[in-house]
Amino acid sequence: MNSLCKLLLQRLALGLLSLFAVSVIIFLAVGMLPGDVAQAMLGQAATPETVAAFRAQLGLDLPPLTRFGHWAWQLLHGDLGLSLANQRPIAELIGARLGNTFTLALLAALVSVPAALLLGMLAALYRNSWFDRLLNTSALSAVSFPEFFVAYILILVFAVKLNWLPSISNLAPGASFAEVLERSLLPVLTLSLVVIAQMMRMTRAALINLLASPYIEMARLKGISQARIIFHHALPNALAPIINVVALNLAYLVVGVVVVEVVFVYPGLGQLLVDSVAKRDIPVVQACSLIFAATYILLNTTADVLSIASNPRLMHPKG
Amino acid sequence: MSDNNNKITQAMHDSGLPRRDFLKYSATAAAIAGAFSLGLPLHGWAEEATPKAGGVLRMGLAGGSTTDSRDPGSWSDTFTFVGFSAVYNTLSEISVDGTAIPELAERWESSPDARIWTFTLRQGVTFHNGKTLDAGDVVASIQHHLGDKSTSAAKTVLGDVAKVQAQGNDAVVFVLHSGNADFAYVVADYHLVIMPAKDGGADWQAGVGTGGYRLKGFEPGVRMDLERSPDYWKAGRAHFASAELLAIADGAARVNALVTGQVDVINKVDLKTVALLKRNPNLVIEETKGAQHYTFPMLTDSQQFQDNNIRLALKHAINRETLLASVLYGYGQIGNDHPIQPGSRFINSALEQRGYDPDKARFYLRQAGVDSLKVRLQASDAAYTGAVDASVLFKEQARQAGIDIDVVREPADGFFSNVWMKQPFTTSFWYSSLTADRMFSIGYAKGAAWNETHWDNARFNQLLNAARGEMNAPLRQEMYNEMQALCRDEGGAIVPLFASSVAARSKRVAHGGLTAPYGELDGLRLIERWWQA
Numbered sequence: 001m002n003s004l005c006k007l008l009l010q011r012l013a014l015g016l017l018s019l020f021a022v023s024v025i026i027f028l029a030v031g032m033l034p035g036d037v038a039q040a041m042l043g044q045a046a047t048p049e050t051v052a053a054f055r056a057q058l059g060l061d062l063p064p065l066t067r068f069g070h071w072a073w074q075l076l077h078g079d080l081g082l083s084l085a086n087q088r089p090i091a092e093l094i095g096a097r098l099g100n101t102f103t104l105a106l107l108a109a110l111v112s113v114p115a116a117l118l119l120g121m122l123a124a125l126y127r128n129s130w131f132d133r134l135l136n137t138s139a140l141s142a143v144s145f146p147e148f149f150v151a152y153i154l155i156l157v158f159a160v161k162l163n164w165l166p167s168i169s170n171l172a173p174g175a176s177f178a179e180v181l182e183r184s185l186l187p188v189l190t191l192s193l194v195v196i197a198q199m200m201r202m203t204r205a206a207l208i209n210l211l212a213s214p215y216i217e218m219a220r221l222k223g224i225s226q227a228r229i230i231f232h233h234a235l236p237n238a239l240a241p242i243i244n245v246v247a248l249n250l251a252y253l254v255v256g257v258v259v260v261e262v263v264f265v266y267p268g269l270g271q272l273l274v275d276s277v278a279k280r281d282i283p284v285v286q287a288c289s290l291i292f293a294a295t296y297i298l299l300n301t302t303a304d305v306l307s308i309a310s311n312p313r314l315m316h317p318k319g
Numbered sequence: 320m321s322d323n324n325n326k327i328t329q330a331m332h333d334s335g336l337p338r339r340d341f342l343k344y345s346a347t348a349a350a351i352a353g354a355f356s357l358g359l360p361l362h363g364w365a366e367e368a369t370p371k372a373g374g375v376l377r378m379g380l381a382g383g384s385t386t387d388s389r390d391p392g393s394w395s396d397t398f399t400f401v402g403f404s405a406v407y408n409t410l411s412e413i414s415v416d417g418t419a420i421p422e423l424a425e426r427w428e429s430s431p432d433a434r435i436w437t438f439t440l441r442q443g444v445t446f447h448n449g450k451t452l453d454a455g456d457v458v459a460s461i462q463h464h465l466g467d468k469s470t471s472a473a474k475t476v477l478g479d480v481a482k483v484q485a486q487g488n489d490a491v492v493f494v495l496h497s498g499n500a501d502f503a504y505v506v507a508d509y510h511l512v513i514m515p516a517k518d519g520g521a522d523w524q525a526g527v528g529t530g531g532y533r534l535k536g537f538e539p540g541v542r543m544d545l546e547r548s549p550d551y552w553k554a555g556r557a558h559f560a561s562a563e564l565l566a567i568a569d570g571a572a573r574v575n576a577l578v579t580g581q582v583d584v585i586n587k588v589d590l591k592t593v594a595l596l597k598r599n600p601n602l603v604i605e606e607t608k609g610a611q612h613y614t615f616p617m618l619t620d621s622q623q624f625q626d627n628n629i630r631l632a633l634k635h636a637i638n639r640e641t642l643l644a645s646v647l648y649g650y651g652q653i654g655n656d657h658p659i660q661p662g663s664r665f666i667n668s669a670l671e672q673r674g675y676d677p678d679k680a681r682f683y684l685r686q687a688g689v690d691s692l693k694v695r696l697q698a699s700d701a702a703y704t705g706a707v708d709a710s711v712l713f714k715e716q717a718r719q720a721g722i723d724i725d726v727v728r729e730p731a732d733g734f735f736s737n738v739w740m741k742q743p744f745t746t747s748f749w750y751s752s753l754t755a756d757r758m759f760s761i762g763y764a765k766g767a768a769w770n771e772t773h774w775d776n777a778r779f780n781q782l783l784n785a786a787r788g789e790m791n792a793p794l795r796q797e798m799y800n801e802m803q804a805l806c807r808d809e810g811g812a813i814v815p816l817f818a819s820s821v822a823a824r825s826k827r828v829a830h831g832g833l834t835a836p837y838g839e840l841d842g843l844r845l846i847e848r849w850w851q852a
Contacts, residue, residue, distance in 0.1 A: 035733040038470075048768075054470045085386030086393065086539060093385070096538070152571065159579045167575040168379070170565060172544075173536060265379075265567045265576075267541040275385040275540060278732070 004315070008305060015297040022293040023286055027068050030282050036060055037084045037280040058084050071283060081283045085276070090287050094269065098291065100171060101268040104191070105253035107184055112192040113199065113246055120203025120242075121230060127208055139197035151190045151263040158186060168265040187264045191257060195249040202245040206238035240307040247303035255292040370555070374851035376562040376828060379573045379582035383566025385540030390523045391510050392464055392471025397586055397839065400509050402543040402564050405557075405846035407512030407528035410438050410457065410491075411503050412844075413753065417664065417836045419503040422553075423452065423513055423529065424491075433498035433788045438506070439490045444552045446515050447527045447534075454485035459516035461491075463523065473510035475761060475768065498788025500795065501754040508753075509843060531557030531847040540566050545846065558850035577602065577823055586822045586839055590648040596823055606650060607820040607839050610660045610758070613703050614747045615696070615713070616771040619811040621743035623694060627809055628687035633694075635683065636717040638675035639815045645712060646705040650821050654814035657806035658749060658758045659799070661817070662836070665755035667800035670807060680720035691721040697738050701731035702746040703818065710746060713815075740771050747771055748818075753837060755799050756787050763806060772811025779805045827852055 038054035055061050074081050080090035119139075123132045142150065159167035169183045210216060211234060219229050258270035269288055276284035308314045383398030391407075394400060412422035421427075424438035444452040461483045464471035479495045479502075486492050493502065505511075513529060514521040526534035531553065532545035543564040551557050565582060567573045570589040576582045578599065588596065588604070596602055617624040617633065624630055639653035652661050655672050659665050684692055698710035707728050714724040729738050729745075739745050752758035761767055764783055765775045779802055786798040806812070820839035829852040835842030841849065 033732070035736045039733070039736040049467075050470055050474060053468050057468070057470060083386070086388030086390075088388070088539075155575055159575060163579065166581050167579045168565070168567065168572055168581055170542075170581060172542070172563075173538075262569050263572055265565065265569070265572050267538070271540065271568075272385050279384070279386045281386060 004305060004308060007308070008301070011297075011301040011304065015294070015301065018297055019290055019293055022289055023072070024068075026286055026289045027064075027071075027282065030277065030280060030285055031064060033277075033280060035280060037282070040279045060084075067282075071286065080287045083276075083281055083284050085279050085281045085284075090284055093272065093284065094287055094291070097267055097269045097272050100266065101254060101257070101270070103180070104184060104187060104257065104266060104268060105250065107181075107188045108191040108195070108253050109250055111188055112196050112249070115192065116196045116199035116246075117203055117242070119196070120200040121207060121235075123200065123204040124207035124211060125226070125230070127204070132204075136201070139200055142193040143195075143197035147190060147194055147259045148263050150193055151186070151260060154186050154190055155263075169267075170265070171267060184266070187257075187260050187266050190260055190264075191253060195252060199242070199245050199249055203238070203242050206241045207234055210234045210238055236310065239310040243306045243310070244303050247299045251296045251299045254295045370558045370850040371852070372558050372850070373560045374558075376559040376584070376846060376849065376851075377582045378562070378564045378845075379567040379576045379585045380564055381568060381570070381573065381585075381587040383540055383564075383568070387539040389526050389537065391512050391514070392469065392473060394510055395472060397843075398543070398564060398566055400838070400843045401840055401846065402537070402545070403512060403528075404509055404530070404843045405532040405545055405562060406526060406530045406534050407514070408444075408530050408553075409508070409511050409513065410506040413504070413507050413835060413837055413842055415831070415833045415835045415842070419507055422507075423457070424506075427503055429500075429502065429790075431790065433500045433502065433790055434495050436493045436495070436502045437486065437490055438493070441552070442489070444529050445550065446529055447548055448515065448525070450515050452513065452529055453488045454491050455488075456516045456521075457491045457513055458483055458485050459519070459521040460513045461493075461511065463514070463521040464510065471510065473508055476505060476508050476510065476757070479505075497784070499756065500788065500790050501756050504753045505757070509838075532562060535561075542566065553847075556847045559846065562846045574823075577825065580825065582825075583828045584822065584824045584840070584845065586820070588821045588823050590650055590821060593648065593650070593821060601826050603824050603826060605822040605824060605834065605840075607822070607834065607836065608652060608660070608662060608817070609820055609837060609839070610658075610663065610749075610752055610817065611820065612654055612658060612660065612749050612814055612817045613706070613709070614658075614749065614771070615710075615813040615815070616740070616745055616747050617811045617813070618740075618743045618773050619775070620773045623743050624811065626687045628683045629689075629692065630811060631808070632680045632683035632687065632692065632720065632722065633717065634673060634813050635676045635680040636720040636722050637713050637813060637815050638716045640675070641716070642709055642712055642815050646709045647816060647818055650819040652817040652819075654817055655803075655807055656810065656812065656814045657803040658752075658762060658812075658814060659755055659803055663755070665796070665799050667803040669800070670804055673807065675716065677720035680717075680722065684721060691723065693723040693725065694744055695725045695727055695742075696744045696746070697727050697729050697742045698746045699729040699731050699734040699738065701729075701734035702739075703748045706746040706748075709815075740769075740773075747812075755802075756783070759783050759802060760787075762812075763810065774811045776805055776809055779809075824849075 037058065038051045038060060059067065071081060082088065083090055083093055119135055123135050126132050155167045158165045165186050166183055169187060171180060171183060216229060216234060219233055257268065258274055260266065261268045261270045269291065273285065273288040276288065378401070380398045380401060382396030384396065387399050391403065394403065408423045410422060410424040411419040414420045423441055423444060425441045427436060427438045429436045440452060440454060440457065446452065461477070464473040464477055465480065479497065479499050481494045481496050483491060483493050495502065499505065514523055515527055516522070526537065529552070531548055531551040533548050535546050536544040545562040547557055547560050567576060570587070573585040574589065574592060574596065577585045593604060597604055617630055619625060634656055643649060643651055643653055655670060659667070684690065696710050698707045700706050707726070710726045714726050717724050739747055749762060760783065761769050763770060763774055763779065765780045782798045782802050786795050789795040789798065822840055828849050830841060830845070830849040835844070
């Protein structure tokens with residue numbers, strides 16, 4: 001147990017270092033893009049005087065190091081700062097959208113993770129049957145299509161043709177949970193179709209590997225039931241790779257869903273990030289990137305810790 | 320329709336538009352056609368001419384961004400224009416026939432030289448917070464856009480204004496640097512909304528106006544919620560009980576939302592799908608033939624284009640009709656190399672329309688002392704959707720005249736800061752301008768910040784100044800006529816197209832039959848002008 005705590009602390013410290021590195025890289029990268037927030041906001045209408053006034057107002061005329069230092073200092077005091085583009089506090093700007101993004105990711109995870117594990121187990125049990133082949137083919141097809149294509153097909157069928165579900169996720173303030181659920185269903189379905197394949201195939205592969213090993217053979221010879229073999233003997237040993245793949249896909253559900261957000265007009269963090277990059281709104285880009293990076297780091301750390309916890313040999317190393 | 324399709328196919332053939340792209344578009348169109356033919360139940364919605372009170376107006380609009388704010392100086396696209404036009408009023412309003420009519424100002428008069436303008440305010444108008452409108456509010460609201468530190472988008476619109484001051488409680492006086500006969504149109508600009516004064520400035524943060532609707536919620540880039548103000552001063556307006564604006568950036572998502580009945584109105588309909596939308600009996604396409612136009616600016620002080628013969632050669636080497644059919648699918652009008660749109664009250668109708676004439680183009684090349692010409696056109700879809708396609712079509716058309724145009728695709732990001740007005744030959748666009756004076760002043764006058772061709776024509780500049788303060792309408796029109804001819808024959812911009820704004824509405828909502836000629840969605844005022852059917 002001690003070693004686990006040590007590992008956790010180590011990982012978190014490394015995570016903080018990564019976050020710092022990410023913020024430096026993002027700051028430099030956005031700085032290298034042509035133009036700045038003043039020009040981007042004013043667009044075709046940018047006269048030199050207006051641009052200069054804009055820059056002075058936002059403090060963009062200060063040297064980059066000063067600006068970065070100021071931002072980092074504020075951040076350490078828990079202040080994300082103000083958006084350069086519209087002067088709103090970034091915490092407020094991100095707040096609702098972060099909630100939306102996590103809701104969407106959570107709903108998609110609730111659908112896709114159990115489905116993927118179950119289908120993976122069934123595919124492993126009935127491997128090389130027509131059922132297994134059908135499952136593999138459809139999962140691979142779903143993951144091979146671009147997300148927006150899957151999304152449009154779902155819209156065509158469920159919104160335009162059948163008129164069962166709304167084609168856009170109009171999340172009005174004060175919407176009930178049932179409404180949120182109904183309006184998020186199509187994006188959730190799209191995301192699930194995209195992420196199920198990898199998790200399912202990893203489950204299948206890990207299980208098939210184990211089901212061929214001598215101790216499973218022994219269990220079968222002893223006459224233990226199929227379910228007990230899978231859940232009690234095979235699955236615990238297959239957990240480590242499955243957990244890793246699940247963590248990766250969960251991270252993707254949080255950080256990689258911009259396209260789905262655009263197609264379904266879902267007010268999540270991805271759209272905010274894209275808009276902010278287009279407008280060179282560095283503090284907002286920084287804040288979003290930090291959140292995304294932190295999500296990745298936390299999920300990966302969790303996956304590592306769980307993999308170790310699920311493996312007695314790693315939990316109790318000899319000497 | 321099939322005839323039209325053939326024309327388009329032919330045009331793409333002629334132009335050598337990548338076949339793959341054409342196929343891609345056709346495939347998309349077919350997929351969407353499939354979607355629509357699946358159809359909704361067919362109801363015969365009868366349009367009613369008399370306004371009906373109540374109901375919700377739901378709009379899915381392009382042009383909303385997470386970087387939008389409540390500050391009127393920052394409004395830069397349709398979403399904020401339309402939403403805040405319902406929350407606020409301006410001193411004057413542009414009516415459906417395109418003239419300035421009183422709004423918060425009851426009447427106005429000017430000095431004979433059009434330099435001093437006095438606006439008398441309407442009595443008994445209150446803000447949503449209960450405050451009564453007075454001259455101090457107007458002065459603070461206008462001054463919000465003025466001054467050296469202003470970053471307002473309306474700063475140049477008010478470039479003429481030397482000072483603005485209250486005259487008693489009920490009148491406001493504008494003193495201009497030089498006369499401007501159109502000043503009543505200037506104050507109708509959608510940025511120049513009247514906000515309550517607070518601590519010596521205008522209170523834009525509160526979102527409190529005198530308009531027909533109160534601001535209930537505004538989440539930039541996502542949505543805006545409005546509810547009818549019970550004591551709106553304007554009679555016969557603001558029929559809906561509430562309005563909901565959704566920012567929908569994706570064109571396909573907008574169409575889907577309209578077709579599935581989640582919104583009642585959308586703007587910027589993808590022109591490739593208009594023909595298909597038209598088949599849906601529950602929808603109506605709303606085309607506004609406006610002043611928005613597309614240009615190919617040539618820098619008149621660049622080595623390549625300083626000879627007017629070269630510019631004239633290029634102006635004759637472009638086939639406007641083909642561009643209209645293939646880039647705008649017919650939703651627009653052809654241009655005559657000046658920025659005044661056909662149908663405007665300022666148009667010079669005696670000016671001959673320039674056509675596609677490769678022989679004449681060759682003639683001008685010879686006049687310039689060359690047999691053939693090779694130019695580089697730096698194009699980007701930042702200017703307008705289809706700008707690169709238009710450039711490629713132009714390249715093929717100009718080849719007939721011995722002109723070799725090398726089309727270079729520039730990234731949309733930073734196009735207007737780094738390429739436009741810096742490179743000799745580019746693509747560009749202009750939004751609606753209410754008056755000829757404003758259009759000429761910002762885009763063609765010597766030294767103007769957005770004089771995109773660096774044009775400096777002494778006669779033109781002299782006429783521009785003279786016409787601005789001229790209160791005699793026929794005399795003024797004569798000057799504008801000559802200025803249009805000068806742009807056409809000596810200017811640096813090729814103006815091939817005026818683009819319509821194409822919106823679509825469900826038959827659940829109706830309007831009086833005529834919509835404003837300037838600005839999309841009934842001059843941006845659909846929320847207070849339309850009603851539920």
